[in-house]
């Protein structure tokens with residue numbers, strides 16, 4: 273159920289992001305979702321791609337420090353408050369959401385968000401009860 | 416196990432009396448027999464009679480490596496060749512080698528020092544000691560050899576090289592103890608793994624590793640891969656050879672054979688002795704050696720001393736593992752700083768050899784700044800910003816606590832720090848001094 277996210281340590285200097293995207297393009301890897309968290313000096317780039325294993329291999333070869341994390345991709349109703357409802361639901365159940373970002377693609381009328389949380393299985397069960405479906409990893413990579 | 420409890424666990428007051436007596440004899444001996452020492456003492460207006468307490472050691476001049484080169488080959492020998500039983504020499508890649516001599520009594524003392532060392536690591540009569548230190552002009556091989564014999568162990572004088580055969584013999588003989596450099600121990604471990612030999616199943620129990628700098632991380636690797644206790648042994652040929660100091664099984668510093676050598680820690684710039692616990696340059700005065708005594712010999716090794724009694728029962732002072740050389744020292748805001756101190760902090764946190772660089776700069780009003788660049792390896796990387804920020808803070812706090820000056824820490828990408836021939840340049844000093 274969980275989706276593999278690749279996080280990359282990047283210094284805030286020009287050209288690094290371009291370099292990284294070129295490496296992925298050369299290997300015909302498509303970026304499905306992306307977010308950046310940063311301080312003045314450095315940032316963490318979080319990526320979801322269609323071929324995570326290949327992407328990890330190429331980035332490591334190129335000398336990037338990376339780590340893989342499992343995240344949850346979730347379809348939520350594309351309306352105001354849609355995301356807030358989900359977060360409240362999780363936090364009421366004691367599941368802490370580390371961070372969240374939006375997915376580029378869409379599924380029918382629903383938006384897709386990426387959630388980083390500790391207890392993925394527990395969250396999936398809880399959300400299912402409330403009619404919210406996690407998007408299977410294969411679908412995400414194929415989108 | 417304690418080989419010679421009456422020496423190694425001696426009451427410190429009695430030890431200091433013994434040191435005093437022996438120091439006076441040594442000072443007299445060098446004054447009368449080594450022209451360089453007589454000249455130096457005379458220049459300072461000191462006679463052997465002026466040395467009345469251990470504190471008076473401070474009055475004596477230092478000896479440095481260059482003194483030993485200038486007097487090549489035998490200028491520092493304090494006895495005639497009729498009394499010399501053996502000569503060793505350093506390999507010396509530049510200039511003259513350092514030549515040292517031993518009387519048969521010196522060789523006895525040395526054997527005693529090594530017997531204490533091996534015993535402190537659990538070696539006993541009946542053990543087989545695989546001695547892979549090089550035999551020859553280098554002090555390692557023969558130094559260990561005589562000590563192991565003194566202890567009553569069976570020595571395999573295999574020397575270095577032919578590693579496949581070494582692994583074979585370790586297995587066939589069922590050796591209990593191995594002596595070699597730490598890097599060679601790792602190599603033996605690799606060869607054994609290649610030969611699909613499980614070293615942990617062998618009777619091999621302990622290893623005595625020295626003659627090159629190594630780290631706690633390496634100790635752990637060796638212990639895991641060979642299934643043994645890895646003990647640190649320290650020495651230098653100018654002072655005697657291996658066995659100047661040694662780990663006990665508690666591995667909390669190296670016990671110095673203080674009835675043979677008086678250690679001091681000095682500020683490498685001012686030459687002033689530093690109080691126990693402070694980090695500085697290690698200096699030795701030999702107090703039993705006949706053929707090649709040295710007075711306040713500056714080792715250029717960086718460490719600190721503790722005089723607290725060890726839980727093993729030994730009262731001999733302990734030196735910390737040597738963490739660097741004085742050649743690498745930096746002075747920032749009047750504080751002496753060794754890159755190795757920062758390296759040890761990073762090593763603790765990263766649990767692996769860290770890649771780092773120190774950027775020293777001077778701002779207006781001549782305030783020096785120290786910036787520590789740390790390459791973010793997969794070991795310490797987290798995709799959560801708050802963990803990275805916490806890491807940065809932790810590194811800064813621990814370095815500041817150790818050095819006593821404020822620093823800034825910058826996390827950088829791997830390979831940011833230029834490496835030439837595999838070695839990274841550790842210091843960029845931008846100050847114009």
Ligand SMILES: [Zn+2]
Pocket residue numbers: 663664665670725726727728729
């Ligand atoms: Zn001890």
